[in-house]
Amino acid sequence: MKIVNDAGNMLELGADFFPPDFTDIRYYLEEMLITLHIALWGTLFAIILSVPLGLMCAENMVPAWIYQPTRRLMDAARAINEMVFAMLFVVTVGLGPFAGVMALFIHTTGVLAKLFSEAVEAIDPGQVEGVRATGANKLEEIVYGVIPQVLPLWISFSLYRFESNVRSATVVGMVGAGGIGVILWESIRGFMFPQTCAVMLIIIVTVSLLDFGSQRIRKHFI
Amino acid sequence: MSVISVTKLNKHFNENHALKDISLEVQQGEMVALLGPSGSGKSTLLRHLNGLVCADKSQAGLSQVKVLGNRVQQDGRFSPQVRASRGQTGYIFQQFNLVNRLSVLDNVLIGALNATPLWRSLTGRFSLNQKRQALAALDRVGLADFAQQRVSNLSGGQQQRVAIARALMQQAKIILADEPIASLDPESSRIVMEILQGINQQEGIAVVVTLHQVDYARRYCPRIVALKQGEIFFDGASEQLDQVTLDALYGSKPQAPHSVPQLWAKTA
Numbered sequence: 001m002k003i004v005n006d007a008g009n010m011l012e013l014g015a016d017f018f019p020p021d022f023t024d025i026r027y028y029l030e031e032m033l034i035t036l037h038i039a040l041w042g043t044l045f046a047i048i049l050s051v052p053l054g055l056m057c058a059e060n061m062v063p064a065w066i067y068q069p070t071r072r073l074m075d076a077a078r079a080i081n082e083m084v085f086a087m088l089f090v091v092t093v094g095l096g097p098f099a100g101v102m103a104l105f106i107h108t109t110g111v112l113a114k115l116f117s118e119a120v121e122a123i124d125p126g127q128v129e130g131v132r133a134t135g136a137n138k139l140e141e142i143v144y145g146v147i148p149q150v151l152p153l154w155i156s157f158s159l160y161r162f163e164s165n166v167r168s169a170t171v172v173g174m175v176g177a178g179g180i181g182v183i184l185w186e187s188i189r190g191f192m193f194p195q196t197c198a199v200m201l202i203i204i205v206t207v208s209l210l211d212f213g214s215q216r217i218r219k220h221f222i
Numbered sequence: 223m224s225v226i227s228v229t230k231l232n233k234h235f236n237e238n239h240a241l242k243d244i245s246l247e248v249q250q251g252e253m254v255a256l257l258g259p260s261g262s263g264k265s266t267l268l269r270h271l272n273g274l275v276c277a278d279k280s281q282a283g284l285s286q287v288k289v290l291g292n293r294v295q296q297d298g299r300f301s302p303q304v305r306a307s308r309g310q311t312g313y314i315f316q317q318f319n320l321v322n323r324l325s326v327l328d329n330v331l332i333g334a335l336n337a338t339p340l341w342r343s344l345t346g347r348f349s350l351n352q353k354r355q356a357l358a359a360l361d362r363v364g365l366a367d368f369a370q371q372r373v374s375n376l377s378g379g380q381q382q383r384v385a386i387a388r389a390l391m392q393q394a395k396i397i398l399a400d401e402p403i404a405s406l407d408p409e410s411s412r413i414v415m416e417i418l419q420g421i422n423q424q425e426g427i428a429v430v431v432t433l434h435q436v437d438y439a440r441r442y443c444p445r446i447v448a449l450k451q452g453e454i455f456f457d458g459a460s461e462q463l464d465q466v467t468l469d470a471l472y473g474s475k476p477q478a479p480h481s482v483p484q485l486w487a488k489t490a
Contacts, residue, residue: 130319132387133272134392135309135336140343144332148323 020071020201021194023039026201028183035179036188036206038097038172039165042104047158054116054143054154061120070113097178104165104172107132112161119147119153152222159214166210170203223250223426226271227288232278233266233452240266242452248396248430253459256432258449259472261409264432265450268400270295271430272313273304283454288389288396309336312389314399318381322374326365326384330356333391342414344406359390361416379410384419399431403438415442434466442490 003010024026055061056070085103093099128145136144173181180199187195226248233241234322240263248254256264270287273410273419277285279298286296290310293301301307312333318327334352335343342348348356360366363383373381382402389397399418403411419442422429439446440460448456448463448471456467 073302124322126317126319127321129274130313130315130334130388131321131332133308133311133313133315133319134333134388135305135307135311136343137305137335137340139340140335143344143346144324144328145321145334148321151323164231210279 011203016193017197020197021192021196022198024195025198025202028180028199029126030181030184030207032202034097035169035173035181038100038104038177039162039169042101042160042169043108043162043165044189045101045105045111046108046161049105050077050112050116051154053109053113055120055146057113057117058120060123060125060135060143061146067117074110074113077106078114079110080107082107082172083170083175086177087175090176092173095176095178100169100172100177100179103177104168107168108161108165112157116150116154119150119157123149155221156218159218163207166207167203186208224248225250225290226430228267228271228286228325230280230285231267231287232280232285233270233275234278235264240452244452244454244457246447246454246457248428249254249359250428251422251426252445253419253429253443254431254445256430256447256449257436257471258432258455259437261420261451264449265400268326268430268432269396271313272308273300273400274313276300288350305336309392310395312386312392312394312397313383314382314389314397316401318378318385320373320381320384320388322372324373325369326360326371326373326376327331327353327356327369327382330359330387330391333356333359333388334393338394356387359387360384362390363387364413377410379413382406382410382414383417384399386414386421390421394427396428396430401432401434404434411438436463 008132029110053070057067057074061067077205084104085106086099089099089102093102127149128141131141131145131203169179170181170184173179173183176182180203184196184199184203186198187193224247226246228244228246231241231244232239244263244267256268258264261358270277273287273288273294276295277287278299283299285299287294291306292303292307292310294304294307295301317324321332322425324332331352334348334356336429338352339347357366357369360369363386365380365383365387367379368376373384376384385402386397386487397418402418403414406414413436418429418431421427431443433443440463443460446456446458446460446463447454449473455471456463
């Protein structure tokens, strides 16, 4: 009901956003680049750590006394939203992009380790057994029997997480963890809606471009 | 010299007694067919020989599997040398068990993992010599032109030949083949069996092959071992395996001709 009754207010607020104000576009783009960096490094570190952790969460790879504690640890990393981690890291490492990188890194590790381990649990065990039957050791079984099977899925999951981390990185900026989120938050709080609109458009264009780019990368690997 | 020596092997799968006190010797250079109906334990026995399955626990020194003089398992425990033993044993699977997303050449090179230092194998740095060997192995099975193709693009018969090339790459001293032709067409089956026979006769490598088709066993294998319900039912030269023994093995006794009318008579 409220939406119908207060439609006039909504329209007025909407009208305040236009036309967008691009006077500080250089500054916005620089901060957008920082946001991309936060997302990129957060995701990259998470991928590197998720490879061993993902294998350690898979019940067809390790005994229960390894995968159970690892899974609980990943649950914890995933359960806490990146915004909360960002606020904690702002306290410990100070305001700025590094807090954002750490927040995304921990949360994404929790997510990717779970996704990676689910891919590992769905592999064809026969191919691994074929490698084992030649006298290969456990590590060689993983490198030659497991990784080739899960690699397309792992790449796909990682690209998707990178995209969604770009979105998250704009938000963690709001609590002071650097990037375009800081400008977004300040312009909203200052009722500077034309600037807000400009920042939002930049985010939309960036995310669309990334989507397009990752589609091409994915096609190349699968 | 006996290359495979099995003593008093027992295996239970829950309630099912899959192998009952199996003892078996295979001499160097033999080509042996393992026959038996489904569920008779022939695949299970073969998997024990390569240490892919562990037997039931038993008292000290009672049950053991030795391959090429090395202990594979004893009393239901893998020996520490089980990987070295697998390295010397080529194993062919019914479903090929190749890594589908790797190239044919990479799959053959997997056969060299056991003999390659870890830092090389984990980084995929096989030596030029190993690659030459892999190509030679592929040439032997007639697939040298397919080296760069993905395994998943090959037909079943070709995939099985890649698996044999992988065993050749291992420089295996014996080859165990678990129903290698069960999912192949007759022509591919013939090629695969002839390659196995060629390896057996030219290199003197012992081959143990489980088969469903008795005529293939008779044609290619001088010795036949038949399993029934987890026990050795027949062990001897393939000419000695007569129709009476076969009928008893597969339980295909001619049905009593009046059994159906009798049933009909009862209900009527």
